[in-house]
Amino acid sequence: MDSIATQHKSVKKEWIFQLIIHLLVFHFVIMDHEKGQLKYELYWYQLWFFTNYVWANLLISYVFLPKLFYRKKYLQFGLSTLLVLAAVLFIEEFLIDPFIFPDTRLADLKGVLLSSGKILSVLVALAGTKIAWDAIQRQRELDELKIMVKESELSFLNSQINPHFLFNNLNNLYSYAVEQSPKTPEIILGLSGVLRYMLYECRESTVSLTKEIDHLLNFIQLYELQIEGRGSVEFVTKNIDDEYKIAPLILNVFVENAFKHSQSGQSDQIKIAISVTVNERGELTFICQNNYLPMSSEQHGIGLENVKKRLNLLYPEQYELKINQTADEFFVSLKIKLSKT
Known part of the structure; x- marks a missing residue:
C-alpha cells in the first residue's frame, strides 16, 4: 500500500511539474518583440496552435521516450519523432491556419521553415524537461537502491557478529564448565x-x-x-x-x-x-x-x-x-x- 501511495504521489508531482512547464513555454510563445520593446499578444487561436504542440509532446514524452529512446532504439525514435513533427506542421499549415485566416494563402517554403523552427523549439523544450525529470527520478531511485543495499549488507554483517562472538565464548564456557571452574x-x-x-x-x-x-x-x-x-x-x-x-x-x-x-x-x-x-x-x-x-x-x-x-x-x-x-x-x-x- 505504501508503495502504491508513493507512486501516486510521484505521478501527481510530475503532472504538476508538466503543467507548470507547459504554462512557462506558452508564456514564451506569446511573447513578441516590436522595435526593441517586449510585448504580449494573447489571442484565442493561439491556444489552438499550442494544443497542437501539446499532443505531440505527450506522444513523444510518454510513448516514444520510454518505449524507444530509453530502450536505445534511437533510429525508430528519430523516425517516429520526425513523423510527429510533420503531422504537427501539416495540422498547423493546412488545417488551423486556413480555418483561422481563410483569406491568406498557404505558406511558402520560407514560412514552412519558420513554422518548423518554432515547432521544433517548443517540442524540444517540452520533451527536454521530461527527459530531465526522468533523469532526476532515475537518480533518486538509484540512490534509494544504494541505501537499501547498504542497509541490507550492514544487517547481514551485523548478524554475523553475535554468532561469531557466541561461538568463541560458548566453547570457552563449555571448557570451564567441564573443569567445574x-x-x-x-x-x-x-x-x-x-x-x-x-x-x-x-x-x-x-x-x-x-x-x-x-x-x-x-x-x-x-x-x-x-x-x-x-x-x-x-x-x-x-x-x-x-x-x-x-x-x-x-x-x-x-x-x-x-x-x-x-x-x-x-x-x-x-x-x-x-x-x-x-x-x-x-x-x-x-x-x-x-x-x-x-x-x-x-x-x-x-x-x-x-x-x-x-x-x-x-x-x-x-x-x-x-x-x-x-x-x-x-x-x-x-x-x-x-x-x-
Whole structure:
C-alpha cells in the first residue's frame, strides 16, 4: 500500500511539474518583440496552435521516450519523432491556419521553415524537461537502491557478529564448565551483560561513545577472566565524551581477535594493550596490540574481513585502518571521524 501511495504521489508531482512547464513555454510563445520593446499578444487561436504542440509532446514524452529512446532504439525514435513533427506542421499549415485566416494563402517554403523552427523549439523544450525529470527520478531511485543495499549488507554483517562472538565464548564456557571452574558463574554473568548490550542497545546505527566504551570494558573483562594468571591486559581511555556517537561493535572485533590468537598459540606471557583516545577535533584513535606465537598467525577468522566491510559502509573516506603483523606481534590502529549527538 505504501508503495502504491508513493507512486501516486510521484505521478501527481510530475503532472504538476508538466503543467507548470507547459504554462512557462506558452508564456514564451506569446511573447513578441516590436522595435526593441517586449510585448504580449494573447489571442484565442493561439491556444489552438499550442494544443497542437501539446499532443505531440505527450506522444513523444510518454510513448516514444520510454518505449524507444530509453530502450536505445534511437533510429525508430528519430523516425517516429520526425513523423510527429510533420503531422504537427501539416495540422498547423493546412488545417488551423486556413480555418483561422481563410483569406491568406498557404505558406511558402520560407514560412514552412519558420513554422518548423518554432515547432521544433517548443517540442524540444517540452520533451527536454521530461527527459530531465526522468533523469532526476532515475537518480533518486538509484540512490534509494544504494541505501537499501547498504542497509541490507550492514544487517547481514551485523548478524554475523553475535554468532561469531557466541561461538568463541560458548566453547570457552563449555571448557570451564567441564573443569567445574569457579569462574564459570562470573563468565556467564559477563556474557549475559555483553549480549544484553548487543541485543537492546545496538539497534540504532550509532550509539553513545561512552556506552560503547563501557561495553568494550565489559567485553575485555569477560575475556580477561580466561587468561588470568597467564599474562597482562592493559586498557586505557582518554577524552571519552558522551557527545560523540560511534557505530556499535566496531572495536569489538579487534579486541576479540587479539585475545583469541594470543591464547591459541601460547599458555603464558600473554600481552595485550588496548587504548582509545579522542582528540579535540572529534577523531577517535583506537590501538590494539597483542603478542602471539607464529603457529597462531596463519588465520585471523572472519571477524577482520567483516569489520573492514562495515567500516567501508559506515565511514566511507572517514577512517584509516592500519594492520601490521610481525613475527610475534599483531598491531591494529584505527582512526575514525566521529559524529556528534
